Amino acid sequence: MANYYNDNENLNFHLNHPLMKKCVDLKEDNYKDAAHFDFAPLDFEDTMDTYNKTLEIVGEICGDIIGPNAESVDQEGPQLKDNEVIYAKGTSQNYKSLVDAGLIGMSLPRKYKGLNFSIVPYVMAAEIVSRADAGFANIWGLQDCAETIHEFGDDAIKDEFLPRFFDGATAAMDLTEPDAGSDLQAVMLKASYNEEEDQWYLNGVKRFITNGDADISLVLARSEEGSSDGRGLSLFVYDRTEQKVVVRRIENKMGIKGSPTCELVFENAPAKLVGNRRLGLIKYVMSLMNSARLGVGAQSVGIAEAAYREALKYAKEREQFGKAIIHYPAVYEMITNMKVKTDGIRSLLYATSRLVDIYKSYGFLSEGRSLTPEERKDQKYYSRKADMFTPLLKLIASEYSNEIAYDAVQVHGGTGFMKDFPIERIYRDARITTIYEGTSQLQVVAAIRGIGNGSYLKYIQEFEAQEYNEDLNTIKSRLIKMTEKFEKIVTIVEKDKMSELWDFHARRMVEMAANIIIGYLLLDDAMRDMNYKKSADIFTQKGMAQNEEKFNYMENFDIKDLEHFQLSS
Numbered sequence: 053m054a055n056y057y058n059d060n061e062n063l064n065f066h067l068n069h070p071l072m073k074k075c076v077d078l079k080e081d082n083y084k085d086a087a088h089f090d091f092a093p094l095d096f097e098d099t100m101d102t103y104n105k106t107l108e109i110v111g112e113i114c115g116d117i118i119g120p121n122a123e124s125v126d127q128e129g130p131q132l133k134d135n136e137v138i139y140a141k142g143t144s145q146n147y148k149s150l151v152d153a154g155l156i157g158m159s160l161p162r163k164y165k166g167l168n169f170s171i172v173p174y175v176m177a178a179e180i181v182s183r184a185d186a187g188f189a190n191i192w193g194l195q196d197c198a199e200t201i202h203e204f205g206d207d208a209i210k211d212e213f214l215p216r217f218f219d220g221a222t223a224a225m226d227l228t229e230p231d232a233g234s235d236l237q238a239v240m241l242k243a244s245y246n247e248e249e250d251q252w253y254l255n256g257v258k259r260f261i262t263n264g265d266a267d268i269s270l271v272l273a274r275s276e277e278g279s280s281d282g283r284g285l286s287l288f289v290y291d292r293t294e295q296k297v298v299v300r301r302i303e304n305k306m307g308i309k310g311s312p313t314c315e316l317v318f319e320n321a322p323a324k325l326v327g328n329r330r331l332g333l334i335k336y337v338m339s340l341m342n343s344a345r346l347g348v349g350a351q352s353v354g355i356a357e358a359a360y361r362e363a364l365k366y367a368k369e370r371e372q373f374g375k376a377i378i379h380y381p382a383v384y385e386m387i388t389n390m391k392v393k394t395d396g397i398r399s400l401l402y403a404t405s406r407l408v409d410i411y412k413s414y415g416f417l418s419e420g421r422s423l424t425p426e427e428r429k430d431q432k433y434y435s436r437k438a439d440m441f442t443p444l445l446k447l448i449a450s451e452y453s454n455e456i457a458y459d460a461v462q463v464h465g466g467t468g469f470m471k472d473f474p475i476e477r478i479y480r481d482a483r484i485t486t487i488y489e490g491t492s493q494l495q496v497v498a499a500i501r502g503i504g505n506g507s508y509l510k511y512i513q514e515f516e517a518q519e520y521n522e523d524l525n526t527i528k529s530r531l532i533k534m535t536e537k538f539e540k541i542v543t544i545v546e547k548d549k550m551s552e553l554w555d556f557h558a559r560r561m562v563e564m565a566a567n568i569i570i571g572y573l574l575l576d577d578a579m580r581d582m583n584y585k586k587s588a589d590i591f592t593q594k595g596m597a598q599n600e601e602k603f604n605y606m607e608n609f610d611i612k613d614l615e616h617f618q619l620s621s
């Protein structure tokens with residue numbers, strides 16, 4: 053009986069981070085639910101115990117059901133019959149097992165039948181589910197939509213939709229259209245208001261919608277006639293029982309085959325407005341996408357963990373030239389890099405989750421009472437930091453999961469190219485993570501602001517000001533040198549900030565900052581547990597070499613060289 057939580061001690065390590073006390077205290081707001089709900093926790097220890105036990109259940113379901121189903125789900129995939137998406141048999145079994153265990157709507161308040169989970173254990177569950185089956189993780193992870201309804205919907209909408217999640221309602225996030233992908237300001241699906249009926253209706257096409265035939269859909273639509281940008285868009289909730297959406301087709305994809313990606317036609321579909329008009333994209337979808345980016349971060353770490361384990365297992369068993377291939381430096385280097393990178397992105401994942409946790413909890417607290425000036429300041433600090441860490445996480449975790457899956461196939465040799473081993477599926481599944489929920493390029497567009505306004509440097513300096521064990525001094529000195537180079541190159545490139553050169557080098561600068569931040573996060577981990585020292589050491593050694601290379605390229609780059617790259621213009 054496999055348990056994907058208990059067999060990975062890194063998870064418990066991150067769950068027990070010192071900042072969890074603050075996350076939990078804020079989330080449980082003086083543990084006041086204990087007076088109203090039998091199963092609500094009494095204090096911090098009680099809450100952590102519940103998180104731990106629930107994650108054990110998630111780990112068991114993943115080890116016994118979702119993981120073993122992954123191959124058949126990948127082969128069978130979903131089908132479209134009579135305008136209805138029929139999941140593969142394994143997918144239905146997976147979902148039912150999670151619904152039966154009460155694991156849908158995990159982060160919702162108890163009054164909506166949720167578990168009131170803090171973001172950290174919720175994201176951890178997402179990592180575990182993704183390790184078992186990254187495609188299925190999308191179906192399960194779309195419960196994020198419940199969080200958006202909870203955050204921005206009025207009481208009537210919350211009362212109508214939120215309790216349905218616990219009972220197993222599935223969800224979808226309908227944003228993309230044929231002409232509106234990265235640029236969601238171009239969304240054209242029309243929302244019109246019928247005053248007599250006091251009812252909104254949706255008309256138009258959505259493309260690439262995961263779980264498009266879900267019970268509850270959040271739909272981004274143009275509600276303001278004559279508008280052409282993001283300020284004319286509002287968010288709506290559509291209930292599948294209306295039967296006014298045609299699923300035109302299910303896409304035939306490279307990977308995550310268990311998760312249906314649909315093209316949808318809305319035909320006078322009645323829908324309800326979430327929150328206020330005009331804030332659909334600029335406020336609500338931005339928040340929804342940030343949660344979804346955290347979700348893709350978790351999915352990427354889950355994929356990385358799965359790929360690393362498959363490679364390690366294979367390398368220990370496969371013998372060539374008279375010994376197991378794991379004993380060849382070329383192979384053990386690949387495997388060590390997988391482990392180090394996975395440790396790095398996992399650290400970034402849970403650091404980001406804690407930031408989101410804290411600022412969101414302050415937001416919910418402020419609905420019941422006014423925050424003190426110190427609390428407002430604290431909320432602002434965590435919210436800004438979360439805004440900076442989220443694109444970094446989405447960018448680096450998704451890119452690393454691809455690199456790790458690529459190397460894991462390599463470790464398998466020819467066998468890795470065959471469908472006989474899970475790594476072939478894992479490799480295909482990894483590919484989407486750098487594309488949806490904002491491509492890597494769009495994460496750089498978001499993150500470069502933090503380079504320009506000095507935010508990343510500020511957070512790096514906060515790490516630098518911390519005291520570390522003497523044993524870790526070499527690693528810290530390395531990070532200080534990396535920071536000096538980072539500051540220097542930003543100053544050089546900044547001179548051309550108004551030109552395309554700034555955008556041209558953006559990714560390099562963002563990745564330099566990421567190498568330093570992840571290095572410090574691993575150093576923090578090593579402070580709590582010296583087992584992480586090796587990862588911190590190797591990560592920073594490699595990070596330093598990579599940063600040097602980027603530095604040299606940027607330092608010697610002449611703005612005139614940009615012309616060489618503009619082949620098509």
Ligand SMILES: Cc1cc2nc3c(=O)[nH]c(=O)nc-3n(C[C@H](O)[C@H](O)[C@H](O)COP(=O)(O)OP(=O)(O)OC[C@H]3O[C@@H](n4cnc5c(N)ncnc54)[C@H](O)[C@@H]3O)c2cc1C
Pocket residue numbers: 225226227228232233234235259260261262263305313484487488489490491492493494497
């Ligand atoms: C399997 C799958 C599932 C999906 N699920 C959902 C879902 O559930 N809901 C939903 O709404 N959408 C979903 N999507 C859509 C997904 O979010 C988009 O595909 C993605 O945002 C990219 O948009 P696009 O495909 O139109 O690419 P484009 O926007 O056309 O981008 C093409 C290329 O141009 C680059 N590019 C574009 N603009 C810029 C810029 N300003 N700067 C630098 N580079 C740029 C991109 O990085 C990319 O490399 C899904 C997509 C797939 C493939």
